[in-house]
Amino acid sequence: MTSPLKLTAKKTSLQDVLVIKPKVFGDERGWFYESFNQQEFLTATGIATPFVQDNHSLSKQGILRGLHYQTQHVQGKLVRVTRGAVFDVAVDLRQSSPTFGQWFGLELSADNHLQLWIPPGFAHGFLVLSEYAEFLYKTTDYYDPSSERCLIWNDSTLAIEWPIDQIGGAPQLNAKDSAGLFWDEAPKF
Structure with missing residues (x-):
């Protein structure tokens, strides 16, 4: 007899982007869940890709990071929040996709335990909604600064x-993100 899965995967409006919901076991002591289990992930999603790098960031409220992607060493990302809350966004850059040029966003938080699977070929970014947020993500390829690109967060075509x-005002961006490319000039896949 097989045991029930400890996570579920739900399709989004973007082809191949999935919301992952782990089963959280809680009682008066607190809670526990498996944040990643390769076999469970494969069974729930059908995705057998290996992850090669884990990243962890801390950001203050109002910080906007992104929309980042790499043209070489293209990364798939499994993202989650362990402290606070963010509005997380994926943009489909795959010209052969029926959802090319579209975006999907949702709130990821330490409270809802949701994760987002963003396959290779997407730009990704997030806006910190809480006082602070810790953001963790697994990637399917290594970081390659020479091929990193950034879409401007407020591109009117993407809207x-x-x-x-x-957040009570304009988002805060670093110099790289402030100089992001507009949709029409950004390299696509």
Whole structure:
């Protein structure tokens, strides 16, 4: 007899992007869940890709990171939040995809335990909604600064509906993200 899966995968409006929901076991002591299990991930998603790098960042409220991607050593990402909350966004850059040029966003938080699978060929970014947020992600290829690109967060063609009203002012960006490329000039896959 097989045991029930400890996670579920739900399709989103973007082809191949999945919301992953782990089964959380809780009682009066707190909670526990497996944040990653290769066999469970494969069974729930059908994705057998290996992960080669884990990243962990801490950001203050109002920080916007992204929309990042690499043109070489293209990364798939499995992302989650372990402290606070972010609005997480994926943009489909795959010209052969029926959802090319579209975006998907959702809130990831330490409370909801949701994860987002973003396959290779997407730009990715997030806006910190809470006082602080710790963001963790697994990648399918190594970071390659020479091929890193960035889409500008407020591109009018993409028209991403960032929840700016939740941060009390304009988002804060670093120099690289402020100089992001517009959709029409950004390299695609």
